[in-house]
Amino acid sequence: MSKQRLSWLLEQHLANKTTEQERQELHELVKANDNDELFKQVLSEKMQTETTGVPVDAAPWQKMIQDIVGIDKAPALPVKRSANVFTLYRWVAAAAVLVLIGTGTYFLMNRTTKPALTVTKSTLPALPVTPVNKNSLLLADGSHIWLDEVNNGKIATLEGTTITKKDSQIIYTTTSNSRETYYNVVSTARSGQYEVVLPDGSHVWLNAASAIRFPASFTGKERSVELLGEAWFDVQHADKIPFIIHSGNMVTSVMGTAFDIKAYPGERSMIVAVQRGKVKVQSGNQLLATLEKGRQVKVTTNTSPIQSNIDPAIIAGWRKGDLYYKDERLADITADLQRVFNASIQIKKASLKEEITTVSFNKNTGLAKALAIICRITDARFSVNNGIYIIE
Numbered sequence: 001m002s003k004q005r006l007s008w009l010l011e012q013h014l015a016n017k018t019t020e021q022e023r024q025e026l027h028e029l030v031k032a033n034d035n036d037e038l039f040k041q042v043l044s045e046k047m048q049t050e051t052t053g054v055p056v057d058a059a060p061w062q063k064m065i066q067d068i069v070g071i072d073k074a075p076a077l078p079v080k081r082s083a084n085v086f087t088l089y090r091w092v093a094a095a096a097v098l099v100l101i102g103t104g105t106y107f108l109m110n111r112t113t114k115p116a117l118t119v120t121k122s123t124l125p126a127l128p129v130t131p132v133n134k135n136s137l138l139l140a141d142g143s144h145i146w147l148d149e150v151n152n153g154k155i156a157t158l159e160g161t162t163i164t165k166k167d168s169q170i171i172y173t174t175t176s177n178s179r180e181t182y183y184n185v186v187s188t189a190r191s192g193q194y195e196v197v198l199p200d201g202s203h204v205w206l207n208a209a210s211a212i213r214f215p216a217s218f219t220g221k222e223r224s225v226e227l228l229g230e231a232w233f234d235v236q237h238a239d240k241i242p243f244i245i246h247s248g249n250m251v252t253s254v255m256g257t258a259f260d261i262k263a264y265p266g267e268r269s270m271i272v273a274v275q276r277g278k279v280k281v282q283s284g285n286q287l288l289a290t291l292e293k294g295r296q297v298k299v300t301t302n303t304s305p306i307q308s309n310i311d312p313a314i315i316a317g318w319r320k321g322d323l324y325y326k327d328e329r330l331a332d333i334t335a336d337l338q339r340v341f342n343a344s345i346q347i348k349k350a351s352l353k354e355e356i357t358t359v360s361f362n363k364n365t366g367l368a369k370a371l372a373i374i375c376r377i378t379d380a381r382f383s384v385n386n387g388i389y390i391i392e
Contacts, residue, residue, distance in 0.1 A: 007130050008344070019386060125185045127228050129265055131209035131339070132187040135194050137163070137170065140182035140216065147186075147194065158182055161199065161216040169195040174217040181219065187211035188229075190342035193319070198225075201236040202243065207318050209264070209339040230262040232316035235277075250288070250299055253280045259291075260316040267335060269300040275315040281305075321363035323370075330355040330378060334391070341367040348392035352380060 009026050125138040137145040137155075145155055147165065156163040159182060161174040170186065186196050188206045196204045199217045206212060210229025223238070227247040235243045237256025245252045247263035250270050257277020263270040272281050272289070273296035281288045281297055288305045289297035296310045314324050323340065325333050331353035334345040340363060347353045355378050361370050371382045371389060382391045 124183055125213065127185060127211050127213050127226060128187050129228070131190050132211075134189050135192045136187050138185040138187070140184060158216050163216075168193065169197065171197040172199040172216060174199040182216045183213055184216055185211055185213045190339050198223075200238065200243075203234040205232045205316065205319055207231060207262075207339075208342075227261060227263060229264050230260070230318070232258070232260045232275075232319060234258045249283050251282045253282070254278070264335070264339075267332065269298050269332070271296060271298050273310050273315045275312045318363075322360070323363060324360040326358045327356055328358070329353065330357050330374070330391075333357060333359070333374065337367060337370065343367055344388045345371075346388055346390050348390060352378065352391065 009022060125140065125142065134149075135147040137147055139145070139156060140158065147170065150165060152165050152167065154162055155165050155170070159180070161172060161182075163184075164171045164173065186194060186206060188194050188208055188210050190209045192208055194206050196206070196212065196214075198204060198214060200223055202223075204212060204225075207230035210227070210231055212225055212227050212231060214225040218241075221241060223241060223243045225243075225245055227245050233243075233245070233254075235254050235256050235258070239255070243254050243256075245261060247261055248265070248270060250263060250272075252259070252261060252272055254277065257279060258275040259277070259279050260273045260275070261271070272279060272291060274291045274293055276293055278290070278292050280290050281299070283299070288299055289295075289307055291297060291307070294309055294312050296308055296315075298306045298308075300306070310326075314322065317324050318340070323336070325336070331347060334347060337343070338345050357374065357377055359374055359377055361373060365373075367389065368384075371391065374380075375382050375391065380391050382389055384390070
């Protein structure tokens with residue numbers, strides 16, 4: 001069972017959207033002897049991150065904990081409890097206490113955010129492992145600003161740094177010489193996008209369900225950021241001060257260039273494609289690729305990196321709604337479409353998930369027509385059941 005699947009099932013359960021089959025699947029996961037650590041990890045992350053299935057209210061969290069604790073009491077699912085289930089239940093009960101004490105306070109404090117906050121406390125805000133519910137800015141003191149709910153203009157200040165919103169863009173302007181580093185996180189929801197102008201003047205466009213953590217002002221000998229998901233970077237040139245992006249185990253280093261990185265957590269491959277300039281891609285001390293304009297590298301677990309040519313004009317086409325997939329697994333394409341359209345897509349056949357496909361269309365085509373195109377290419381068909389798109 002993948003972490004991504006468990007996370008989705010919990011979100012469906014919280015939103016009361018699970019089918020009987022999905023409920024049974026969740027029940028079996030609770031029973032399994034090797035899933036308690038995975039449950040702990042996913043629930044812990046979800047308690048810290050507002051996701052598409054988590055309303056800004058503590059009560060649904062409490063109900064979810066109670067439902068999971070009592071999931072095998074349902075008459076429709078008469079299953080004998082195992083000792084392992086009791087172990088997991090004890091942990092979930094403890095988690096419920098944390099929810100009652102912590103989550104209610106968290107949501108109460110972050111339900112509304114006033115413009116032009118002054119940040120005074122330095123922490124390292126967490127990158128969301130699952131997509132946030134709304135485009136957001138997480139400040140160094142733990143405060144959230146919901147970006148689509150605040151007006152244009154100054155929205156926060158921090159140690160000589162001013163953060164300004166302009167439509168779907170936030171701009172960092174700094175005169176700070178402070179040695180203390182304050183990190184911020186910008187996160188996008190499914191179907192969302194956002195542009196960030198970093199304190200050095202570099203531009204970052206975040207694709208759907210993505211997040212970036214960065215310092216409010218760059219100091220030292222490098223400009224270092226962390227990325228989950230996909231983003232297009234237009235990096236301001238700075239001699240002897242490289243710009244470094246950490247995405248999973250992959251590190252991309254540049255001086256000044258434009259390129260796209262796609263590195264969603266839980267997916268088997270990561271891609272770097274260069275539109276202008278030159279980048280170096282590494283994993284630890286291993287050099288994976290040195291790329292120039294019109295080149296990309298795909299890094300996949302347990303296989304050698306694959307370099308190939310790519311038309312610079314189509315790199316980061318998602319910024320304009322153009323979706324282009326070349327020689328991609330159908331499972332990876334549908335995972336991307338789920339983020340872009342904020343939808344649920346299931347592929348019934350395992351062999352169909354591995355089907356290698358090349359396809360392109362614009363987001364305005366709509367999900368139904370996009371899936372119809374994909375099904376014609378792969379000799380499959382799709383249907384919709386309770387809002388879930390099923391390919392078989």
